[in-house]
Amino acid sequence: MVRCTLILLFFIMFVPGVIASSIKDLINEQSKISPNISISIKNITKNKIIVSHRNKARMTPASNQKILTTLTGLEFLGPKYKFLTHIYFIDSIDDSGVYNGNIYIDTKGDPTLTTKKIKKVVLFFKQKGMKEINGNIVINNNYFEKPFYNKTWKSSWKGLSWAPYISSVAVDNNLYSKDQTLYLTDNPLYLLGVIFKKQIKSHDIKFKGQIKLKNISNLIKFNPKKTKYSIDSKELSELIYIINKQSNNLYAEHIFKKISANYFRKSGSWRDSQKIMRFFLNKKVKIDNSEFNIEDGSGLSKYNSVTTSSIINLLEYATKRDYFNDFYNSLPIAGLDGTLLKRFKLKPLYKNMRAKTGYIKGVSSLSGYFYGKNNDLYIFSIIVNDYNYSIRNFIEKILTKTYYL
Numbered sequence: 001m002v003r004c005t006l007i008l009l010f011f012i013m014f015v016p017g018v019i020a021s022s023i024k025d026l027i028n029e030q031s032k033i034s035p036n037i038s039i040s041i042k043n044i045t046k047n048k049i050i051v052s053h054r055n056k057a058r059m060t061p062a063s064n065q066k067i068l069t070t071l072t073g074l075e076f077l078g079p080k081y082k083f084l085t086h087i088y089f090i091d092s093i094d095d096s097g098v099y100n101g102n103i104y105i106d107t108k109g110d111p112t113l114t115t116k117k118i119k120k121v122v123l124f125f126k127q128k129g130m131k132e133i134n135g136n137i138v139i140n141n142n143y144f145e146k147p148f149y150n151k152t153w154k155s156s157w158k159g160l161s162w163a164p165y166i167s168s169v170a171v172d173n174n175l176y177s178k179d180q181t182l183y184l185t186d187n188p189l190y191l192l193g194v195i196f197k198k199q200i201k202s203h204d205i206k207f208k209g210q211i212k213l214k215n216i217s218n219l220i221k222f223n224p225k226k227t228k229y230s231i232d233s234k235e236l237s238e239l240i241y242i243i244n245k246q247s248n249n250l251y252a253e254h255i256f257k258k259i260s261a262n263y264f265r266k267s268g269s270w271r272d273s274q275k276i277m278r279f280f281l282n283k284k285v286k287i288d289n290s291e292f293n294i295e296d297g298s299g300l301s302k303y304n305s306v307t308t309s310s311i312i313n314l315l316e317y318a319t320k321r322d323y324f325n326d327f328y329n330s331l332p333i334a335g336l337d338g339t340l341l342k343r344f345k346l347k348p349l350y351k352n353m354r355a356k357t358g359y360i361k362g363v364s365s366l367s368g369y370f371y372g373k374n375n376d377l378y379i380f381s382i383i384v385n386d387y388n389y390s391i392r393n394f395i396e397k398i399l400t401k402t403y404y405l
Contacts, residue, residue: 019401019402019404019405020050020405022401023051023398023401023402026394026397026398026401027039027051027053027398030391030394031053033387034384034386034387034391035386036057036059036384036385036386036387037053037054037382037383037384038053038054038055038057038059038307038308038381038382038383038384039051039052039053039054039055039308039380039381039382039398040052040053040055040307040308040309040311040312040380040381041312041378041379041380041381041398041399041402042312042316042378042379042380043372043376043377043378043405044316044319044376044377044378044379045375045376045377046376050378050402050405051380051398051402052309055307055308055309056291056307056309057307057308058291058292058293058305058306058307059305059306059307059308059363059365059383059385060302060303060304060305060360060362060363060383060385061299061304061305061306061311061358061363061365061383062299062358062359062360062363062364062365063247063298063299063356063357063358063359063360063365064299064306064311064356064357064358064365064366064367064381064383065252065296065297065298065299065304065306065358066243066244066247066252066297066298066299066356066358067244067311067314067315067356067367068277068281068292068294068297068306068314069243069252069255069256069277069297069298070240070243070244070252070255070327070330071280071314071317071318071327072256072259072276072277072280073236073240073255073256073258073259074236074237074240074321074323074326074327075280075284075321075323076259076262076263076276076280077236077255077258077259077262078236078323079235079236079237079323079326080235080236080237081235081236082232082233082234082235082236083108083109083110083111083112083232083233083254083258084108084110084230084231084232084233085105085106085107085108085110085113085169085230085231085232086105086106086108086228086229086230086231087103087104087105087106087121087228087229087230087231088103088104088105088106088226088227088228088229089101089102089103089104089125089130089226089227090102090104090226090227093128093129093130096131096132097129097130097131097132098131098132098134099130099132099133099134099135100134100135101133101134101135102135102136102137102138102209103133103135103136103137103138103196104138104139104140104216105137105138105139105140105192105193105196106140106216106217107139107140107141107143107167107168107169107189107192108143108168108258108261109143109144109168109169109254109257109258109261109268110169110170110231110233110254111169111170111173111233111239111250111251111254111255112170112233112234112239112251113169113170113171113172113192113231114171114172115171115172115195115199117231118171118192118195118196118199119199119203120231121196121199121229121231122196122199122200122203122205123203124229125200125203125205126203126205128227130205131204131205131206132205132206132207133200133205133206133207133209134208134209135209136209136210136211136212137193137196137197137209137210137211137212138212138213138214138216139169139189139190139192139193139211139212139213139214139216140168140214140215140216140217141167141168141189141213141214141215142168142214142215142216142217142267143168143261143267143268144166144167144168144257144261144267144268144269145267145268145269145271148165148166148167148186148187148188149163149165149166149186150166150253150270150295150296150300150301152295152296152301152302152303153296153300153301157300158186159183159184159186160184161173161174161175161184162249162300163249163300164184164188164249164250164253165184165185165186165187165188166250166253166254166257167187167188167189168189168268169188169189169192170188170250170254171188171191171192171195172191172195173250174188174191174250176191176194189213190211190213193211193213194211196211197211236255237323237326237330239251239255240255240326240327240330241329241330243255243330244330244331244332244338244356245330245331245332245337245338245339246338246339247338247339247356247357247358249298249299249300252297252298252299253296253297253298255297256270256273256277256296256297256298257269257270257273257297259273259276259277260272260273260275260276263276270295270296273297274294274295277294278292278294281310281314284317285310285313285314285317286313287310287313287314291306291307291309291310292305292306292307292310293305293306299358299360300360302360302363308367308381308382308383309381311367311381312367312379312380312381315367315368315369315379315381316379319377328354328369331354331355331356331368331369332354332355332356332357333351333353333354334349334350334351334352334353334354334355334370335349335350335351336350336351339356339357340353340355340357343357343392343396344396348373348400348403348404349370349396349399349400349403352370352371352403353368353369353370353399354368354369354370355367355368355369355370355380356368358383362385362386362387362388363383363384363385364383364384364387364391364392364395365381365382365383365384366380366381366382366395367380367381367382367383368380370399370403372402372403372404372405373403373404378402378403380399380402382395382398382399
């Protein structure tokens with residue numbers, strides 16, 4: 001009797017036809033509760049679609065949108081790309097240490113500036129002999145277009161750290177302290193000026209000027225007497241690691257706007273970056289325009305939409321690019337780190353799957369890669385919309401069963 005039971009269990013777990021049927025039954029049962037489910041799973045080693053359920057339905061992806069953003073960034077900027085911020089002072093410092101002129105800060109979209117980095121700039125001023133500034137701090141406000149808050153995001157999210165204002169710089173993650181409480185600024189450019197001013201004064205450089213925000217491109221471009229100090233970010237490959245592991249919205253949106261600023265050589269905007277992403281998905285990845293809609297880079301907008309078929313096509317496209325390892329390594333590892341730290345704690349997917357999670361109210365998504373029992377590489381995308389309870393067990397069962405095919 002025991003032997004028969006074991007044989008039956010083996011048959012259920014490891015015979016492909018039985019497993020495929022049980023996957024179908026599981027989807028059908030779950031669809032009675034949550035009908036708005038889309039699933040695409042492909043064995044790319046064998047070039048075979050394994051599961052396809054409503055794979056052409058456009059779904060709100062939540063943070064799975066970051067897959068589109070980080071791959072578009074890698075495609076158009078490259079994994080070695082760095083954000084740069086240039087600080088200029090024009091003319092010279094007199095013998096008494098007085099600088100008669102403005103300090104110009106040419107922001108270029110860097111989301112990683114910190115007070116510590118600004119302190120190094122001020123120490124550079126000190127090394128040059130600067131003791132007093134008779135001028136203003138003038139910050140470029142033209143590199144990213146307004147609005148700084150995406151019009152498709154909920155207005156009730158304003159002031160929350162995960163729905164940041166996206167201007168052409170972020171310093172200290174756009175957070176500032178007041179009365180021992182952290183607040184999110186709605187004017188990152190001005191916050192940069194405030195921090196810069198504090199650092200100048202704390203290093204005994206006299207300053208009575210103002211903080212001004214304006215287009216400074218023509219003021220500094222052709223001036224032969226300028227002195228420049230540059231701050232650079234980490235490479236893009238390291239930034240997308242943070243974006244995908246931690247689901248960092250601030251970095252994702254800065255990279256999204258940076259793509260169009262760099263490509264068109266004008267002020268970056270959500271509108272122009274949408275155009276570039278559509279071009280990438282349609283012309284390079286060969287995804288039909290009817291299968292997606294782009295509103296932002298982070299996935300906060302409920303008006304983003306994409307098919308799971310499109311996502312696995314994009315994930316497969318990525319495997320053929322030189323930057324694939326940078327992207328693959330940025331994805332959370334099942335049960336080990338990032339947003340998958342507390343999920344998939346059991347084999348066969350534990351440490352064997354890399355995937356991007358996604359969640360906003362009513363949306364749960366998971367897309368990525370895992371290796372099956374025969375070491376075949378699988379790509380998958382599962383998106384559930386309009387649900388009111390945890391869908392995680394269902395997703396884990398689907399992927400675990402697929403492993404044994």
